[in-house]
Amino acid sequence: MIPEAPEFALPQSKDALQSRRGALITLEGGEGVGKSTQLRLIVDQLRRAGFEAIATREPGGSPGAEILRQTLLSGVLKPLGSAAEALLFAAARIDHIDVTIEPALAAGVFVVSDRFSDSTRAYQGALGSLDPRFLRALERITLGSLRPDLTLVLDLPAQTGLARAARRRGPEEASDRFEGESLRFHESLRAAFLEIATAEPERCVVIDAGQPEAAVTRAIWDAISLRLLKGRVQESADSSVHGIFSQTASALGDCAEGAPVHGG
Numbered sequence: 057m058i059p060e061a062p063e064f065a066l067p068q069s070k071d072a073l074q075s076r077r078g079a080l081i082t083l084e085g086g087e088g089v090g091k092s093t094q095l096r097l098i099v100d101q102l103r104r105a106g107f108e109a110i111a112t113r114e115p116g117g118s119p120g121a122e123i124l125r126q127t128l129l130s131g132v133l134k135p136l137g138s139a140a141e142a143l144l145f146a147a148a149r150i151d152h153i154d155v156t157i158e159p160a161l162a163a164g165v166f167v168v169s170d171r172f173s174d175s176t177r178a179y180q181g182a183l184g185s186l187d188p189r190f191l192r193a194l195e196r197i198t199l200g201s202l203r204p205d206l207t208l209v210l211d212l213p214a215q216t217g218l219a220r221a222a223r224r225r226g227p228e229e230a231s232d233r234f235e236g237e238s239l240r241f242h243e244s245l246r247a248a249f250l251e252i253a254t255a256e257p258e259r260c261v262v263i264d265a266g267q268p269e270a271a272v273t274r275a276i277w278d279a280i281s282l283r284l285l286k287g288r289v290q291e292s293a294d295s296s297v298h299g300i301f302s303q304t305a306s307a308l309g310d311c312a313e314g315a316p317v318h319g320g
């Protein structure tokens with residue numbers, strides 16, 4: 057199922073939990089690993105914990121990038137080759153960053169994106185013919201100094217993910233541009249995502265996506281709590297915003313381990 061278009065709107069008011077720059081969380085992995093499913097659950101959970109959060113996706117996430125998405129996923133650009141496709145994914149990403157991501161981060165909002173720059177590294181890289189220096193240079197130009205604060209790599213054997221994606225799609229609907237590639241391609245994609253996670257452990261957490269949905273959500277929430285929320289909850293406590301803090305700490309439950317639940 058194609059996720060809904062982003063629901064980005066600048067927040068009306070900011071509280072202590074929003075008083076600093078937001079954070080960019082990206083969900084990555086192959087087809088059918090559960091990114092879209094988890095995205096909604098995580099955004100809801102962040103909101104329940106008192107944070108402003110928006111869901112977005114790539115390719116897409118801004119009006120201009122959504123137009124490019126249609127063309128990229130239709131497959132009509134395949135004959136142009138991987139370099140041209142990589143450039144167009146990058147063009148969509150530039151608009152997504154400028155129009156949606158940066159304004160939200162500046163307003164203190166958590167941005168949770170279904171795919172981001174690691175998908176270009178993995179997909180366009182796995183298609184084979186691109187010089188890694190080209191992809192690195194493109195990433196530098198596209199992202200500037202922006203990096204995801206946390207990347208959750210949902211990991212699943214390629215065949216299981218493809219079977220889930222086929223079930224989601226149903227027998228009537230044709231597979232999209234990349235889902236239709238060979239099993240070997242999807243296996244190399246999985247390896248590429250795991251390689252990224254191994255190379256950047258400070259940014260990436262690998263999540264076993266073969267678990268039941270609720271267990272996957274729990275593992276993701278643990279990673280977000282430990283890596284991103286603990287400091288913010290503590291900061292709120294330090295600045296004596298006890299109401300918000302205790303509300304957030306109890307919403308975080310066990311994950312806010314070590315933090316006082318009652319602010320008084």
Ligand SMILES: Nc1ncnc2c1ncn2[C@@H]1O[C@H](COP(=O)(O)OP(=O)(O)O)[C@@H](O)[C@H]1O
Pocket residue numbers: 057086087088089090091092093094220221223224265266267268269270272
């Ligand atoms: N943990 C899970 N176990 C079994 N099926 C799942 C799980 N998570 C998601 N699904 C199902 O698998 C299909 C693909 O999930 P989706 O979130 O759309 O994946 P992605 O966005 O990564 O392509 C959907 O039908 C979804 O309901």
Ligand SMILES: Cc1cn([C@H]2C[C@H](O)[C@@H](COP(=O)(O)OP(=O)(O)O)O2)c(=O)[nH]c1=O
Pocket residue numbers: 058086087088091092114115129145170171172173175176177179180232233234235
């Ligand atoms: C962001 C991005 C996506 N893609 C591909 C991965 C997916 O096959 C497709 C996005 O389609 P989508 O329907 O969002 O797929 P999924 O549910 O698996 O996330 O675009 C790239 O090849 N490069 C990129 O940089």
